Amino acid sequence: MKKQRSIIMAGMLDVVLISSHLLYPLIFFASASVDPDNTYFSAAADIVIRHENQKCPKRRFSTFDLSNVSCDNGSIVAVATDFLAKFCPDLLEILARNDDRDRLIKIGRTVNSSLRYCEEVSSRETEGVSPPRSNGTEGEEIGNEVEADGALRRLVKECQMLAKILTKPTKVPTTRFGRTEIDMPIVNVGCMRFQQSWNRGGGVPVKSADQLAKDCQSNVVDILKHAINCGVTHIETAQMYGCSELQIGLALKQLFDEGFCRRDDLIIQTKGAVGSGTTKTSYKSSILEQLHGLGLEYVDLFAVHGLNTQDTYDLLFEQGEGNNLIEALQELRAEGRVKNVGFSTHGPAHVIKKAIETDSFDYVNLHYxxxxxxxxSAGDGDHTFEGNQENVRLARERDMGLFIISPFDKGGRLYAPSHLLRHLTLPQMEPLEYGCMWLWHHHDHAGFGRVHTIGVGAARPSDLDQAVIAAISSETQESKQSFGVVLKRIEERKRQILGEKWTKNWHLGLPNYSQCVFGGFQIGNIVWLFNCVQVYGVLDFAKERYATLLLNASNWDMKKTWKENVFSSPAFAWMPGTCYDENHDYSEELKDVPEENKLRVLEAMKFVHQWCSPENHRSNFEEKKQEDIDVPLEWQQAYDMRPNVAWPERS
Known part of the structure; x- marks a missing residue:
């Protein structure tokens, strides 16, 4: 059996093109050989072997490249179908009844990844190469098959919970959202992944209902229904999200007309940006247009979208009484059109802190x-706090609502983790659940700053599943204990890989773009990416983030002033900074860095530039011999929970 598994698992992520009649077969396992000590692992391996041995055409696919995510997933679906037939037939019946291919793909990819990594590690161990081990719940080292079995055991538990949720939805917990007094679900649905178009660049902008594809709008309705059924009643969008407000407005009208829910059942948030030409009158008018597009008399939450720079702060607060843009929001609140005022930010930590200290905002949406x-903001900070840690503490001291933006994307691409990150969190939980628990229990492990809610950017209903399941079980003793085990394991790895001093002090004296007048270098952010790759193996995440710095550097004009460069591109304030320049002397930029850190900072910047520059971009599954792939196995992508390309990326 083990020899046969070895033959097929090196190509575990091959996608076999099989006919659609295999979508929901009920497979019986009379001949399955099951190890009583590793039941899930052995049964799953037998399932995969059966499908890999079919004589069908094969093709490779890379989940790092979005254009390839939509490739045929026939064998993945077949594996998931057989797995559920054995371990969770109730869910299989529900998915078959609803023709739910998305969830089958996600389950199949999880099964495949668990087995593939186990086999790769086993084959390397026979060659004397061993990756870092995860620890069991009692501190002992565990074998590869035991870890894979634990991952699959956890998957079965999630599938059983999902079957119950889809049959009789369970509500996620809620919490007081600071001084807004809103009873806020700890998960919300972010609405920037399901709209038909961003309405940017070329093409015809989507401005009316008759331009919408029926499938796209049906998907929006399905997402909102699933969210509301699960108690995820906070719906968050923005004017800048293309036709998102239009589609939400139409979907809400349908839900209200059908009697599915009432306006009072929901917490609606939208956001609006300001610019150099924005006046108090025009801002107020623009917000009222947003409400009209949503078909609502009021919104529960309205945020200044992108309070990212000192210039934006000045537009809000430093134009003189009668002209400050914050007054438009205060007037709308007095009129009952906006119930609570907040701000959303991608800015540096000091700008965020300054905005919080005005006491003009009831809540804040930030990255943490x-x-x-x-x-x-990673890499910003003083001797006590790094990045937005100080702002989390400060916001909670002032009783502001605390909304965490993009924990699964900007927080590490947790929907497509590295093998190493998954290895660090298993068998207790998947990386995405760990990311949730770290935030929900922040006040327990950090000693300050209760996080109220986290955003889930849903492109399809199934994107809410893992966060909802994690939320429902987040306060159970089992989940808390599992989180504690993983937290301890990861903290220990940080100390082992980075060292105690570097872990605590790596950010000291590091400037980001707002302090680098000469070239706008995002030094703190680059060193942070180095830490992320070293500790978690998230190379694809680092490449994605660094690509923006490379683009900004290519557009930076040394003949222009710092301010002219920063404001020459509207996108710069949202994804700021430039990359490492190997020809630049960084003595001036690093003058405040402790002497013992300077050499390592430079080495970290060089490392990120080497691994994340375009010439180093590699598909995880290129057609080449395994020994020729220079990306370590642990840094390669484990799976991708995006079963297809999201609507806004299709145009």
Whole structure:
């Protein structure tokens, strides 16, 4: 059996093109050889072997490249179908009845990834190469098959919970959203992944209902229905999300007309940006147009979208009484059109702190995740806090609602984790659940800053599943204990890989673009990416983030001032900074960095530039011999929970 498994598992992520009649076969396992100690592992391996041995055409696919995500997933679906037939037939029946291919693909990819990594590690161990081990719940080392079995056991448990949720939905927990007094679900549905178009660049913008594809709008309705059924009643969108507001408005009208829910059942948030030409009158008018597009008399939450720079802050607060844009929001709140005012930000930590300290906002949407202090603000901070840690503490001290943006994407691409990250969190939980638990229990492990809610950017109903399941079980003793085990394991790995001092002090004195007048270098952010790759193996995530810095650097004009460069591109304030320049002397930029850190900072920047520059981009599954692939196995992508290309990326 083990020899046969070895033959097929090196190509575990091959996609076999099989006919659609195999979508929901009920397979019986009379001949399955099951190891009583590793029941799930052995049974899953037998299932995969059966399908890999079919004589069908094969093709490779890379989940790092979105254009290939939509490739045929026939064998993945077949594996998931057989797996559910044995371990969770109730869910299989529900998915078959609803022709739900998305969830089958996700289940199949999870099964495949667990087995593939186990086999790859086993084959390397026979050659004397061993990756880092995860620890069991009692601290002992565990074998590869035991870890894979634990992952599959957990998958079965999630499938059983999902079957119950889809049959009789269970509501996620809620919490007081700071001084807004809103009873806020700890998960919300972010609405920037399901709209038909971004309405940017070329093409005809989508401005009316008759331009919408029926399938796209039906998907929006299905997402909202699934969310509301699960108690995820906070719906968050923005004017900048293309035709998102239009589609939400139409979907809400349908739900209200059908009696599916009432307006009072929902918490609606939208956001609107300001610019150099925005006046108090025009901003107020624009917000009222947004409400009209949503078909609503009021919104529960309205956020200034992109309070990212000092210039935006000045537009809100420093134009003089009668002209400050914040007054438009105060007037709308007094009129009952906006119930609570907040701000959303991708900005540097000091700008965010300044906005919080005005006491003009009831809540804040910011980036803050277990991999670091918060995406674009990572690397900012003083001797006590790094990134947005100080802002989390400060916001909670002022009783503001705390909404965490993009924990699964900007927080590490947790829907497509590396093998190493998954190895670190298993068998207790998948990386996405760990990311949730780290935030929901932040006040327990960090000692400050209760996080109220986290955003799930849903492109399809199934994108809500893992977060909803995690939320429902988040306060159970089992989940808390599992989280504690993984937290301890990851903290220990940080100390082992980075060292105690570097783990605590790596950010000291590091500037980001707002302090680098000469070239706008995002130094703190780059060093943060180095830490992320070293500790978690998230190379694809680092490449994705670094690509923006490379683009910004290519557009940077040394003949222009810092401010002219920063504001020459509207996107710069959202994804700021430039990449490492190997020809630049960084002595001036690193003058405040402790002497013992300077060499390592430079080495970290060089490392990120080497691995994340375009010439180093590689598909995880290129047609080449395994020994020729220079990306370590642990850094390669384990799976991708995007079963198809999201609507806004299709145009």
């Amino acid at each position: 995740h277990f991999m670091g202090g918060g995406y674009t």
